[in-house]
Amino acid sequence: xxxxxxxxxxxxxxxxxxxxxxxxxxxxxxxxxxxxxxxxxxxxxxxxxxxxxxxxxxxxxxxxxxxxxxxxxxxxxxxxxxxxxxxxxxxxxxxxxxxxxxxxxxxxxxxxxxxxxxxxxxxxxxxxxxxxxxxxxxxxxxxxxxxxxxxxxxxxxxxxxxxxxxxxxxxxxxxxxxxxxxxxxxxxxxxxxxxxxxxxxxxxxxxxxxxxxxxxxxxxxxxxxxxxxxxxxxxxxxxxxxxxxxxxxxxxxxxxxxxxxxxxxxxxxxxxxxxxxxxxxxxxxxxxxxxxxxxxxxxxxx
Amino acid sequence: xxxxxxxxxxxxxxxxxxxxxxxxxxxxxxxxxxxxxxxxxxxxxxxxxxxxxxxxxxxxxxxxxxxxxxxxxxxxxxxxxxxxxxxxxxxxxxxxxxxxxxxxxxxxxxxxxxxxxxxxxxxxxxxxxxxxxxxxxxxxxxxxxxxxxxxxxxxxxxxxxxxxxxxxxxxxxxxxxxxxxxxxxxxxxxxxxxxxxxxxxxxxxxxxxxxxxxxxxxxxxxxxxxxxxxxxxxxxxxxxxxxxxxxxxxxxxxxxxxxxxxxxxxxxxxxxxxxxxxxxxxxxxxxxxxxxxxxxxxxxxxxxxxxxxxxxxxxxxxxxxxxxxxxxxxxxxxxxxxxxxxxxxxxxxxxxxxxxxxxxxxxxxxxxxxxxxxxxxxxxxxxxxxxxxxxxxxxxxxxxxxxxxxxxxxxxxxxxxxxxxxxxxxxxxxxxxxxxxxxxxxxxxxxxxxxxxxxxxxxxxxxxxxxxxxxxxxxxxxxxxxxxxxxxxxxxxxxxxxxxxxxxxxxxxxxxxxxxxxxxxxxxxxxxxxxxxxxxxxxxxxxxxxxxxxxxxxxxxxxxxxxxxxxxxxxxxxxxxxxxxxxxxxxxxxxxxxxxxxxxxxxxxxxxxxxxxxxxxxxxxxxxxxxxx
Numbered sequence: 032x033x034x035x036x037x038x039x040x041x042x043x044x045x046x047x048x049x050x051x052x053x054x055x056x057x058x059x060x061x062x063x064x065x066x067x068x069x070x071x072x073x074x075x076x077x078x079x080x081x082x083x084x085x086x087x088x089x090x091x092x093x094x095x096x097x098x099x100x101x102x103x104x105x106x107x108x109x110x111x112x113x114x115x116x117x118x119x120x121x122x123x124x125x126x127x128x129x130x131x132x133x134x135x136x137x138x139x140x141x142x143x144x145x146x147x148x149x150x151x152x153x154x155x156x157x158x159x160x161x162x163x164x165x166x167x168x169x170x171x172x173x174x175x176x177x178x179x180x181x182x183x184x185x186x187x188x189x190x191x192x193x194x195x196x197x198x199x200x201x202x203x204x205x206x207x208x209x210x211x212x213x214x215x216x217x218x219x220x221x222x223x224x225x226x227x228x229x230x231x232x233x234x235x236x237x238x239x240x241x242x243x244x245x246x247x248x249x250x251x252x253x254x255x256x257x258x259x260x261x262x263x264x265x266x267x268x269x270x271x272x273x274x275x276x277x278x279x280x281x282x283x284x285x286x287x288x289x290x291x292x293x294x295x296x297x298x299x300x301x302x303x304x305x306x307x308x309x310x311x312x313x314x315x316x317x318x319x320x321x322x323x324x325x326x327x328x329x330x331x332x333x
Numbered sequence: 334x335x336x337x338x339x340x341x342x343x344x345x346x347x348x349x350x351x352x353x354x355x356x357x358x359x360x361x362x363x364x365x366x367x368x369x370x371x372x373x374x375x376x377x378x379x380x381x382x383x384x385x386x387x388x389x390x391x392x393x394x395x396x397x398x399x400x401x402x403x404x405x406x407x408x409x410x411x412x413x414x415x416x417x418x419x420x421x422x423x424x425x426x427x428x429x430x431x432x433x434x435x436x437x438x439x440x441x442x443x444x445x446x447x448x449x450x451x452x453x454x455x456x457x458x459x460x461x462x463x464x465x466x467x468x469x470x471x472x473x474x475x476x477x478x479x480x481x482x483x484x485x486x487x488x489x490x491x492x493x494x495x496x497x498x499x500x501x502x503x504x505x506x507x508x509x510x511x512x513x514x515x516x517x518x519x520x521x522x523x524x525x526x527x528x529x530x531x532x533x534x535x536x537x538x539x540x541x542x543x544x545x546x547x548x549x550x551x552x553x554x555x556x557x558x559x560x561x562x563x564x565x566x567x568x569x570x571x572x573x574x575x576x577x578x579x580x581x582x583x584x585x586x587x588x589x590x591x592x593x594x595x596x597x598x599x600x601x602x603x604x605x606x607x608x609x610x611x612x613x614x615x616x617x618x619x620x621x622x623x624x625x626x627x628x629x630x631x632x633x634x635x636x637x638x639x640x641x642x643x644x645x646x647x648x649x650x651x652x653x654x655x656x657x658x659x660x661x662x663x664x665x666x667x668x669x670x671x672x673x674x675x676x677x678x679x680x681x682x683x684x685x686x687x688x689x690x691x692x693x694x695x696x697x698x699x700x701x702x703x704x705x706x707x708x709x710x711x712x713x714x715x716x717x718x719x720x721x722x723x724x725x726x727x728x729x730x731x732x733x734x735x736x737x738x739x740x741x742x743x744x745x746x747x748x749x750x751x752x753x754x755x756x757x758x759x760x761x762x763x764x765x766x767x768x769x770x771x772x773x774x775x776x777x778x779x780x781x782x783x784x785x786x787x788x789x790x791x792x793x794x795x796x797x798x799x800x801x802x803x804x805x806x807x808x809x810x811x812x813x814x815x816x817x818x819x820x821x822x823x824x825x826x827x828x829x830x831x832x833x834x835x836x837x838x839x840x841x842x843x844x845x846x847x848x849x850x851x852x853x854x855x856x857x858x859x860x861x862x863x864x865x866x867x868x869x870x871x872x873x874x875x876x877x878x879x880x881x882x883x884x885x886x887x888x889x890x891x892x893x894x895x896x897x898x899x900x901x902x903x904x905x906x907x908x909x910x911x912x913x914x915x916x917x918x919x920x921x922x923x924x925x926x927x928x929x930x931x932x933x934x935x936x937x938x939x940x941x942x943x944x945x946x947x948x949x950x951x952x953x954x955x956x957x958x959x960x961x962x
Contacts, residue, residue, distance in 0.1 A: 038349045039350075055577060132705055169427050191413075
């Protein structure tokens with residue numbers, strides 16, 4: 032239960048560590064999904080803390096759509112090297128062969144094939160029975176409904192209408208062969224908590240979170256950064272250098288930037304207090320259709 | 334965006350030091366729980382613009398409030414919920430005021446989703462019970478208040494909602510409060526504040542409403558901001574369930590876990606509760622440095638002075654204030670599964686970090702959630718609450734739930750579906766002497782099975798005549814026997830000719846036939862044997878009866894799935910031909926139905942496969958489930 036002596040962030044930290052340890056102790060073959068973003072960064076840091084002085088007893092996995100920002104991949108490789116952890120990088124090769132990409136295929140198909148299908152393939156290939164994700168309940172309304180230990184059937188599907196009851200911090204970790212659990216240690220963190228914690232612990236983050244002059248084109252109301260030559264420019268589009276940063280990171284063609292002058296963590300946090308839109312607003316994939324996140328999650332998305 | 338001019342450091346320090354409250358909203362369907370939370374989020378300016386515009390769009394599409402904003406759509410996040418305008422599962426939302434941070438669990442009002450309400454209540458310190466002023470106190474208001482109390486919630490707000498729809502009537506409010514208090518007095522709440530509100534219009538939610546001058550108490554948010562719910566776990570005896578043994582190298586051995594109560598410091602004498610071994614804390618390790626003192630809520634790694642045998646699930650405690658250690662206790666049980674709780678059936682019980690096989694040996698009574706009276710009953714159905722004795726396969730350390738939610742609250746897990754079927758709150762431990770029959774038989778089923786190094790079970794083969802049941806059962810028995818397992822086959826031939834010679838084929842005789850075979854298998858299972866039963870057993874209810882007789886944990890239903898055309902082609906005894914000629918009455922598959930199993934543990938499809946392959950599949954299952962090594 033709650034203790035008045037622990038500060039807010041320390042309480043969240045302890046709760047997450049408890050969850051992470053529970054997974055390591057009870058599952059046969061867990062994996063931590065590492066998406067390189069700020070939430071993943073906090074989750075990874077908590078995992079390192081949870082087992083200190085041992086190393087986390089599970090590998091990290093990055094499902095690479097091949098459309099991530101270049102700086103993300105660089106940061107990923109540096110992080111893994113610095114911490115001395117095992118990293119599995121998985122890409123849906125079938126999707127690559129079919130030439131699936133966010134421009135020609137559309138965000139919906141791209142996400143389905145290169146993220147959801149890829150994730151399912153990877154989980155099956157390695158036989159993972161538990162997978163950590165960095166999702167938070169404050170992100171989106173269907174996430175707000177999800178358990179910390181979220182059961183998936185053998186087809187990786189979530190059934191939001193019959194979730195297992197979840198009492199106290201006594202988590203049911205039992206699954207039959209082929210079934211698995213998605214585990215969300217950051218369920219009770221908010222975006223503000225993530226930034227404050229990142230600041231308190233001085234965690235490194237991908238430089239894209241800080242404002243800098245970047246080549247931007249406006250597309251469908253979002254500021255898209257031209258990260259490499261694969262982005263086909265439409266008639267009349269000329270990349271323009273703008274002072275921008277990103278509140279969330281994903282595939283660069285699907286991630287909108289915000290204009291900003293925040294170049295330190297402190298300035299990012301200060302900016303948050305005046306933010307009038309949520310961080311997911313910059314994500315193209317969430318706007319595809321009503322209840323789009325729930326639909327994707329039922330299909331196996333994180 | 335431009336960074337605003339604020340004193341960030343001071344602001345963050347203030348954020349860090351805010352107190353914290355977890356609460357839930359509960360009550361009957363349509364009492365306005367989701368609307369209230371939506372209102373709290375909206376009025377406390379916790380909504381972003383894109384959320385708001387989505388809300389406005391959704392309100393037009395699904396809303397129940399004309400063109401006005403329907404706040405419930407903020408929390409009813411599932412598609413099915415929005416379509417039906419109901420809450421199915423608990424939603425967690427976050428908001429903060431100048432004084433506090435809040436996590437609120439919006440729980441469903443329908444009785445069928447009571448388990449989701451319990452999920453939300455288990456981590457809350459306060460419950461806001463909503464009541465529709467037009468309807469007054471309903472069964473669900475009572476049920477939720479009762480469950481909140483059962484789960485240890487000691488602070489309640491009675492929010493009489495939709496007060497605008499009864500003309501802001503003080504009289505109606507007073508009547509409802511009186512009605513509520515008349516039963517809530519028995520529930521042990523420490524604080525109980527009644528507030529008349531209108532969640533839709535915000536009256537008395539954030540600020541006092543001018544429309545109810547007769548109400549002189551605080552607005553809801555003021556109360557939530559100030560109510561003292563300190564659970565004081567820090568003042569209780571130290572407890573730490575060991576989650577994980579930390580051994581990076583030969584020089585370091587630590588025990589990782591979350592301190593669930595009290596505090597601990599280096600030099601403290603601690604005991605490993607179940608074994609009674611004592612030792613001293615030498616270091617409290619975290620990545621941020623070693624601690625001089627660690628308190629309830631902290632996740633730490635403790636190093637001890639002696640090489641004491643400790644593994645996951647053990648509880649560290651002060652030698653002077655130990656938890657109880659027993660293999661039996663009495664507890665309140667909230668049943669949360671469709672399939673009813675049966676005394677004697679084996680479940681897995683998880684308390685803290687410990688998981689052990691357990692059975693409810695005796696249900697003392699059920700609780701009527703309406704009157705709180707004790708009712709007689711042997712089983713518990715979905716959403717029922719009972720009080721009874723729980724027996725474990727080994728002694729474990731625990732505390733009464735009232736003392737410690739971590740070491741006193743447990744879940745029961747179905748061994749086959751792995752579903753969480755019950756939440757339990759331990760009342761007190763039972764001494765061995767008080768329940769002699771559990772210990773009296775030294776040579777029991779476990780001992781007998783242990784001698785044979787196997788787990789006894791009934792393999793119940795069901796399927797059409799000619800489907801291959803007996804052939805496969807024989808092959809399975811041969812394989813097990815060759816492995817040194819102890820088995821026995823019961824089939825129509827060796828039972829109908831002797832034990833059941835007096836039975837015919839009427840419905841009553843069929844049931845009696847299965848009952849006898851079930852009872853016989855049960856005795857053989859008690860003897861530690863693996864019993865193979867090969868019976869057409871066409872009816873689900875009969876097979877279910879056998880399952881219940883034997884106990885689900887030891888009953889493996891095997892559906893030998895062969896299409897009837899194939900069976901007729903095989904027709905090893907020429908029975909189908911006779912049946913089709915009308916010479917045999919009530920022949921399964923021809924003139925009498927065969928009800929296929931819906932939840933067989935194993936379904937063996939025989940078509941196009943050898944009987945050996947089918948038998949091997951069954952043996953592999955037994956290995957996988959640990960029945961045979």
